[in-house]
Amino acid sequence: xxxxxxxxxxxxxxxxxxxxxxxxxxxxxxxxxxxxxxxxxxxxxxxxxxxxxxxxxxxxxxxxxxxxxxxxxxxxxxxxxxxxxxxxxxxxxxxxxxxxxxxxxxxxxxxxxxxxxxxxxxxxxxxxxxxxxxxxxxxxxxxxxxxxxxxxxxxxxxxxxxxxxxxxxxxxxxxxxxxxxxxxxxxxxxxxxxxxxxxxxxxxxxxxxxxxx
Amino acid sequence: xxxxxxxxxxxxxxxxxxxxxxxxxxxxxxxxxxxxxxxxxxxxxxxxxxxxxxxxxxxxxxxxxxxxxxxxxxxxxxxxxxxxxxxxxxxxxxxxxxxxxxxxxxxxxxxxxxxxxxxxxxxxxxxxxxxxxxxxxxxxxxxxxxxxxxxxxxxxxxxxxxxxxxxxxxxxxxxxxxxxxxxxxxxxxxxxxxxxxxxxxxxxxxxxxxxxxxxxxxxxxxxxxxxxxxxxxxxxxxxxxxxxxxxxxxxxxxxxxxxxxxxxxxxxxxxxxxxxxxxxxxxxxxxxxxxxxxxxxxxxxxxxxxxxx
Numbered sequence: 001x002x003x004x005x006x007x008x009x010x011x012x013x014x015x016x017x018x019x020x021x022x023x024x025x026x027x028x029x030x031x032x033x034x035x036x037x038x039x040x041x042x043x044x045x046x047x048x049x050x051x052x053x054x055x056x057x058x059x060x061x062x063x064x065x066x067x068x069x070x071x072x073x074x075x076x077x078x079x080x081x082x083x084x085x086x087x088x089x090x091x092x093x094x095x096x097x098x099x100x101x102x103x104x105x106x107x108x109x110x111x112x113x114x115x116x117x118x119x120x121x122x123x124x125x126x127x128x129x130x131x132x133x134x135x136x137x138x139x140x141x142x143x144x145x146x147x148x149x150x151x152x153x154x155x156x157x158x159x160x161x162x163x164x165x166x167x168x169x170x171x172x173x174x175x176x177x178x179x180x181x182x183x184x185x186x187x188x189x190x191x192x193x194x195x196x197x198x199x200x201x202x203x204x205x206x207x208x209x210x211x212x213x
Numbered sequence: 214x215x216x217x218x219x220x221x222x223x224x225x226x227x228x229x230x231x232x233x234x235x236x237x238x239x240x241x242x243x244x245x246x247x248x249x250x251x252x253x254x255x256x257x258x259x260x261x262x263x264x265x266x267x268x269x270x271x272x273x274x275x276x277x278x279x280x281x282x283x284x285x286x287x288x289x290x291x292x293x294x295x296x297x298x299x300x301x302x303x304x305x306x307x308x309x310x311x312x313x314x315x316x317x318x319x320x321x322x323x324x325x326x327x328x329x330x331x332x333x334x335x336x337x338x339x340x341x342x343x344x345x346x347x348x349x350x351x352x353x354x355x356x357x358x359x360x361x362x363x364x365x366x367x368x369x370x371x372x373x374x375x376x377x378x379x380x381x382x383x384x385x386x387x388x389x390x391x392x393x394x395x396x397x398x399x400x401x402x403x404x405x406x407x408x409x410x411x412x413x414x415x416x417x418x419x420x421x422x423x424x425x426x427x428x429x430x431x432x433x434x435x436x437x438x439x440x441x442x443x444x445x446x447x448x449x450x451x452x453x454x455x456x457x458x459x460x461x462x463x464x465x466x467x468x469x470x471x472x473x474x475x476x477x478x479x480x481x482x483x484x485x486x487x488x489x490x491x492x493x494x495x496x497x498x499x500x501x502x503x504x505x506x507x508x509x510x511x512x513x514x515x516x517x518x519x520x521x522x
Contacts, residue, residue: 013226024236028245047437053325055326057478148496149485149496150496152480154474154483154493158468158469158470158485184365185320186365187320189362190360
């Protein structure tokens with residue numbers, strides 16, 4: 001028996017001590033490197049494809065009436081009304097696909113004397129700049145809504161005291177010859193963020209409780 | 214007993230004191246490492262920030278100093294000098310929003326225009342607008358799909374985008390324990406990201422699932438940052454706060470349309486001043502069949518859905 005009963009002199013096997021310390025140091029590494037709770041990688045932040053935020057309309061509105069580069073007037077002098085069976089006079093506007101419901105006659109819209117203009121109820125010409133008046137002939141209620149800002153799109157300033165309001169004409173969205181709004185490719189669906197588990201499929205229900213974000 | 218180590222014997226034991234010392238040091242290291250993520254959670258506030266008053270009690274000078282501080286921080290983080298403003302509500306204006314579900318084709322352009330305008334985190338992804346695809350003739354929001362792809366519209370389906378409804382009786386505002394979210398006189402429900410404690414009660418309270426939480430520090434590519442910023446809207450958010458649609462208040466309070474209205478290729482999204490009888494929004498409410506989502510929960514949204522007729 002020794003007299004030395006001092007706490008400090010108690011001996012602990014080196015192996016056990018080493019193991020405990022090593023364990024804790026390993027834990028330290030795990031935590032600092034964030035090996036378990038690893039969030040999503042940050043290295044490359046995905047860019048937004050610019051087309052998804054592009055505010056241009058689905059059609060470009062032409063400012064001049066030309067066909068194959070030539071103004072309509074080049075072939076349609078406007079001296080006499082167009083008439084007869086056009087097919088007897090050669091094939092010219094064959095690529096025009098008229099799929100406008102029961103509206104199947106060129107001169108419901110184009111002016112008979114000068115097809116670069118459009119025809120109003122009384123036969124007076126409507127210029128391309130006022131094209132909505134043409135559509136108004138047959139789509140009265142939509143035209144009224146359009147005037148109130150309900151149909152079509154307004155952009156720029158809602159408060160016209162602060163800046164200009166911009167409206168879009170009908171043919172910025174509808175091809176006059178084939179006016180139905182064409183399908184578009186949808187921008188990518190939302191991700192399921194990696195930190196949260198998706199609950200039984202990507203339905204809206206799960207998200208409504210903040211589940212997916 | 215012969216516990217004493219004899220001189221010359223190999224040292225395969227260490228003293229208890231030394232062991233305790235080593236153990237303590239490694240335990241402290243481990244704890245420090247475990248706590249280390251805290252350093253980016255907290256983003257330690259400066260003393261000024263810490264002692265700041267609630268947004269509604271700030272004087273114009275306080276606000277100016279805060280906006281300047283934010284601008285400097287953004288410039289440091291993103292290398293872009295932003296124009297941080299805090300436009301006040303316009304007297305005589307109450308904003309309203311209407312969406313034509315007969316026209317929407319579900320192309321999701323609004324979602325991305327919004328993310329870009331409002332500096333939403335790209336990764337993890339945060340989006341204010343969810344577009345629900347539903348079978349024609351049903352309004353079953355719970356079973357709606359949000360992951361459709363390819364050409365739209367799909368036969369037999371219609372689309373209903375959902376975002377914050379800026380409710381007149383907003384449950385989220387009532388749920389917030391610290392008044393970090395409130396309703397402004399023009400109807401917009403705003404969030405002060407510096408006041409939000411991240412408890413997410415508002416998210417649980419919202420019947421439209423319109424609020425989003427920043428689990429991570431938002432990541433926005435430097436060259437895609439929108440430098441036109443509002444204090445209560447699209448300035449970069451810290452980690453751990455809630456955000457949501459605010460009708461692009463940094464645009465709309467300056468007279469412009471929100472980004473989602475500007476981008477919609479079908480013209481289904483309508484926005485304006487409810488109090489102006491000639492605005493498109495007032496005309497829609499007068500002449501169209503208008504409907505609000507989850508009317509039965511009594512939130513009285515300022516976001517309306519309407520049909521063609």
